[in-house]
Amino acid sequence: MSHSTPDTENPPGRPAAAERLRNLGTRLLSLAAIRSDRLVNERLARAGARKWHYAALATLEEFGPASQAELSRRTGIHRSDMVAVINELAERGLVARTPNPADRRQNVVSATPQGTEHLRELDAVLAEVEDEVLSPLTAPEREQLARLLAALVERPDRTM
Secondary structure, three states, rough: OOOOHHHHHHOOOOOOHHHHHOOOOHHHHHHHHHHHHHHHHHHHOOOOOOOHHHHHHHHHHHHHHHHHHHHHHOOOOOOOHHHHHHHHHHHHHOEEEEEOOOOOEEEEEOOOHHHHHHHHHHHHHHHHHHHHHHOOOOHHHHHHHHHHHHHHHHOOOOOO
């Protein structure tokens, strides 16, 4: 094992990492996720949103109006957190709550036209972040990475 690191493996200004660290997939995945998450959070904040806002709006657009409980299940956002998310979106006029005709104790949440427009803006923000994060990869490599990550996230025995 070599103790020196070629310049091509360490960007300028970055200290050399131990080879076992440079090649540890879980570490690399974590570092990439940390960078990606930071950029997503920063850019969404500039657009006046959070990841949960995006998740709720995208889910409403794809599946249509839903109860808060159903929206919680579809997005993976805890039910108590979903209440806050819906409150924030409703205060901004991005979603509307209406009584469920089948069960008046329950509200149905739907995206407003302003919510749909805001979702389009957030789609563009996230597309820019994705392009930035994945810029070192070719289009086929990006597709392969997406397939590999989906396999990790969607595996049946996952505990995440």
